[in-house]
Amino acid sequence: MGRQRGRPHGPGPAGGPPDRVPQPRPPRPRLTGSWxxxxxxxxxxELYWLATVRADGRPHVTPLIGVSPRTPMAR
Known part of the structure; x- marks a missing residue:
């Protein structure tokens, strides 16, 4: 039986270690900008970041070059 990846499972809150106490979430930031x-x-x-999750649950982030129909390169 191999080692399994992922979140730890244990007797503590939310499956974490027993000595860890869950902390309250910080307040959500207010959006002050406009559309x-x-x-x-x-x-x-010029650069966008695409974030996905791999099949094994690990996050994956990759940069993407952005081109819109209004840029000189796209014309």
């Missing part, structure tokens, strides 16, 4: 500002930031970006 036009968000659109401008996305249009001006």
């Amino acid at each position: 036009p500002e968000a659109r401008r930031l996305l249009e001006d970006a």
Whole structure:
């Protein structure tokens, strides 16, 4: 029987070690920007980050070069 990857399973809260106490979540940040500002930031970006999860549950992040129909390269 091989070693299994993933989250630890134990008698503690949420399957974690017994000496660890769950901490309250921090408050969610308030969004103060506007949709036009968000659109401008996305249009001006040259690089985007694509985040996925592998089949074994590990996260995977990779950069993507962004090209939109409005950029000179796409015309």
